[in-house]
Amino acid sequence: MRGPDSDVLIVGAGPAGSALGGLLAAEGIAVTIVDKQRHPRPKPCGELLNPGAVKLLAKMGLAGTLEELAPARILGWIMCTPGAPPAVARYPNSATGLSVARSRLDATLANWAVQQGVTLVENTRVQSATISPRPTAHTIEADGSRAERTARVIVGADGLNSLMASAIDPGRPAPGEPKLSLTAHMKGCLGEQADHRGLGVLHVTDQATVGLAPISSSHQEWNVTVVVDPRRFGRAVAADPELFHQGVLLKALRDADLEPETPLVLSEGPWASGPFDRPTRRVSARGMLLIGDASGYFDPLTGQGVYRALRSAELAFGVMAEALTRPGEVPSAALLRRYSRQLRASVRPGRALQRAVEWIVSRNAPRRRAFTRLAANPRAADRLLRVIGDDASILSFLHPEFLLALAGVSRGYDNESVGLPDSRPDSHPAPHPDTHLKEVR
Ligand SMILES: Cc1cc2nc3c(=O)[nH]c(=O)nc-3n(C[C@H](O)[C@H](O)[C@H](O)COP(=O)(O)OP(=O)(O)OC[C@H]3O[C@@H](n4cnc5c(N)ncnc54)[C@H](O)[C@@H]3O)c2cc1C
Numbered sequence: 001m002r003g004p005d006s007d008v009l010i011v012g013a014g015p016a017g018s019a020l021g022g023l024l025a026a027e028g029i030a031v032t033i034v035d036k037q038r039h040p041r042p043k044p045c046g047e048l049l050n051p052g053a054v055k056l057l058a059k060m061g062l063a064g065t066l067e068e069l070a071p072a073r074i075l076g077w078i079m080c081t082p083g084a085p086p087a088v089a090r091y092p093n094s095a096t097g098l099s100v101a102r103s104r105l106d107a108t109l110a111n112w113a114v115q116q117g118v119t120l121v122e123n124t125r126v127q128s129a130t131i132s133p134r135p136t137a138h139t140i141e142a143d144g145s146r147a148e149r150t151a152r153v154i155v156g157a158d159g160l161n162s163l164m165a166s167a168i169d170p171g172r173p174a175p176g177e178p179k180l181s182l183t184a185h186m187k188g189c190l191g192e193q194a195d196h197r198g199l200g201v202l203h204v205t206d207q208a209t210v211g212l213a214p215i216s217s218s219h220q221e222w223n224v225t226v227v228v229d230p231r232r233f234g235r236a237v238a239a240d241p242e243l244f245h246q247g248v249l250l251k252a253l254r255d256a257d258l259e260p261e262t263p264l265v266l267s268e269g270p271w272a273s274g275p276f277d278r279p280t281r282r283v284s285a286r287g288m289l290l291i292g293d294a295s296g297y298f299d300p301l302t303g304q305g306v307y308r309a310l311r312s313a314e315l316a317f318g319v320m321a322e323a324l325t326r327p328g329e330v331p332s333a334a335l336l337r338r339y340s341r342q343l344r345a346s347v348r349p350g351r352a353l354q355r356a357v358e359w360i361v362s363r364n365a366p367r368r369r370a371f372t373r374l375a376a377n378p379r380a381a382d383r384l385l386r387v388i389g390d391d392a393s394i395l396s397f398l399h400p401e402f403l404l405a406l407a408g409v410s411r412g413y414d415n416e417s418v419g420l421p422d423s424r425p426d427s428h429p430a431p432h433p434d435t436h437l438k439e440v441r
Contacts, residue, residue: 004135004150004151005032005149005150005151006030006031006032006119006149006151007024007029007030007031007151007152007153007324008021008024008030008031008032008151008152008153008154008320009031009033009135009149009150009151009153009155010031010032010033010034010154010155010157011033011035011129011154011155011156011157011158011163011164012156012157012158013033013034013109013110013113013120013122014043014106014157014159014292014293014309015105015106015292015306015309015310015313016291016293016294016309016310016312016313017035017113017155017157017158017291017292018106018109018110018112018113019056019060019109019113019309019310019313019314020155020157020291020313020316020317020320021033021113021116021118022060022109022112022113022115022116022118023060023116023314023317024317024320024321025113025117025118026116026117027321028117029320029321030119031113031117031118031119032118032119032120032149033110033118033119033120033121033157034121034122034124034125034126034137034139035120035121035122035123035124036123036126037122037123038122038123039103039106039107039110039111040103040104040106040107041103041106042102042103042268042269042271043102043103043106043271044181044182044183044225044269044272045183045225045300045305045306046211046213046223046303047099047100047101047102047105047213047215048097048098048213048306049066049071049097049098049099049100049306049307050097050303050307050388050390050391051097051386051389051391052307052311052389052390052391053097053306053307053310053390054066054095054096054097054098055095056307056310056311056314057310059314060112060310062112065108065112066098066100066108069100069104069105069108070216070217070218071098071100071216072098072099072198072213072214072215072216072217072219073096073098073198073217074091074096074097074099074198074199074213074214075090075091075096075097075198075199076088076090076091076199076382077089077200077201077202077385078199078200078201078202078256079202079204079371079374079381080201080202080203080204080252080256080371081203081204081205081367081368081371082205082255082368083364083368084367084368084371084372084375085371086256087371087372087374087378087381088199088375088378088381089374089381089384089385090199090378090381090382090385091382091385091386091389091391092382092386092391095391096198097303097389099200099213099214099215099223100216101185101215101221121141121142122142123142124141125139125140126138126139126158126163126164127139127140127163128163128167129156129163129164129167129288130167131285131286131287131288134152134330135150135151135152135153135154135287135288135330136148136149136150136154137149137150137151137154151287152287152324152328152329152330152331153287153288153289153320153323153330153331153336154287154288155288155289155290155291155316156168156288156290156291156294156295157290157291157294157309158294159292159293159294160273160276160294160297161278162278162280162290162293162294164288164290164294165278165280165290165294165295167288168282168283168284168285168288168289168290169280169282171281172278172280173279173281175275175277176275176277176278176279177275177276177277177358178229178230178231178274178275179227179228179229179230179274179275179277179299180227180228180229180233180272180273180274180275181225181226181227181228181272181273181274181276181300182225182226182237182244182245182270182271182272183223183224183225183226183269183271183273184223184224184225184266184267184268184269184270184271185215185221185222185223185266185267185268185269186221186222186249186264186265186266187221187264187265187267188222188260188261188262188263188265189219189220189260189261189262190212190214190219190258190260190261190264198214198219200212200213200214201213201252201256203252203255203256204361204367206364207232207233207248208226208228208248208252209226209227209228209301209361210224210225210226210249210252211225211227211303212224212225212249212252222264224245224249224264226244226249226270227300228248230274237272241272242266242270245266245269245270246266276297276300277297277298277299278293278296278297279296279298280294280296282340283295283296283339283343284333284336284337284340285333285336286330286331286332286333286336287330287331287336288336289320289336289339289340291309291313291316292305292308292309292312292313293305293309295343298351298354298358299354299358301354301357301358301361302353302354302357303388304350304354304388304390307390308350311346311347311390312343312346312347315339315342315346316339319335319338319339319342320336320339322335323335323336349394349395350390350394352394353387353388353394
């Protein structure tokens with residue numbers, strides 16, 4: 001039997017695949033990444049790099065490269081819902097989010113991986129993968145021919161509807177909560193105050209969630225993502241996605257009293273995605289593992305997907321660099337299981353918070369109460385955003401009194417009563433009272 005084509009074959013050149021590929025290749029490991037698409041390609045996403053993701057990219061030496069993309073600096077979010085005053089949550093000055101079109105970000109990361117020594121093969125789709133006698137991906141190559149690509153480890157970094165996840169876990173659970181998103185890029189200006197303050201806007205009703213954030217430092221281009229229940233709105237979306245997207249956006253702008261200075265005009269999209277709730281029970285096997293969305297995804301609301309993609313790549317890198325030290329061998333299931341354990345420990349607390357946030361936000365009365373309480377307590381709102389932004393440990397929020405207060409069940413709270421010392425050196429003042437986002441009634 002001839003040797004494997006490469007040490008590592010990664011399926012998918014999104015943030016997870018490119019990050020892992022680049023890290024391994026920099027250590028002299030032979031890595032091939034195959035992707036069914038060609039960069040630059042659109043990816044339906046809110047396009048926020050939260051502070052945790054920004055830090056991981058900086059750790060990979062990519063801070064300067066990121067700046068060259070002229071991203072928008074996201075200082076925080078305005079959260080609006082009918083019947084509650086708008087709540088403003090800010091990141092600390094030292095750790096803001098960045099926002100840039102995924103087509104540009106992902107192409108840049110893939111290019112970085114190639115510079116580290118990765119062989120990138122685009123327009124090549126993996127159709128199936130087998131483990132015995134050795135890890136093999138069965139592909140349709142760019143010229144339409146069928147091929148087999150072998151490696152000591154095959155990594156599934158193939159996103160939400162991962163084929164590799166089904167290869168490792170044939171009984172992978174069906175998607176949970178049905179949700180459908182439409183993402184578009186729009187040109188225009190959202191109004192001076194929100195614009196200058198660099199805040200994204202999250203508008204939630206019982207019909208739709210709308211997220212708006214600038215994706216360039218000029219603040220002239222915006223990501224507008226709309227999420228709805230396909231059981232209620234699937235037909236309307238299918239009939240005319242553009243019209244539906246526009247209609248929901250206009251209603252959200254009106255509700256939130258946000259007057260665009262110059263009209264927002266569709267420039268790209270809308271791109272559809274969903275459902276999102278894709279648990280993965282098993283993330284490793286002999287000679288195979290899963291990273292990024294392929295290793296399990298819950299919901300886009302909290303904008304943590306890229307952070308988790310990069311973090312899972314970082315964990316997989318640590319385990320694989322060690323597992324590949326014996327030349328020629330396929331790493332055993334036991335060796336790679338260490339990655340499963342580390343990943344589980346890393347994502348479990350965040351998932352619990354995501355589920356709590358989803359539970360509250362999807363119910364009218366708890367959502368109204370939670371937003372009202374966050375509006376009244378900007379420091380708690382900031383702190384929540386910091387945890388959601390993967391910039392602070394979740395542990396400080398697991399105090400039941402805080403969660404109950406967030407759900408609007410108990411009466412009021414402050415940082416002291418829930419054991420949350422305000423240690424942040426650069427906390428922000430409360431939002432200026434004459435914000436143009438008036439109370440939504
Ligand atoms: C509506 C929406 C909004 C979101 N908003 C945010 C946000 O604001 N911030 C945030 O951090 N996260 C957000 N996310 C989540 C984020 O987009 C993902 O978590 C992130 O892209 C995961 O990266 P990945 O590398 O695992 O997968 P992907 O980025 O999906 O990359 C997977 C790659 O695999 C390739 N591929 C797939 N199948 C095959 C195959 N069979 N053969 C070869 N190649 C294949 C694809 O072409 C693709 O390039 C959002 C997601 C959605 C749907």
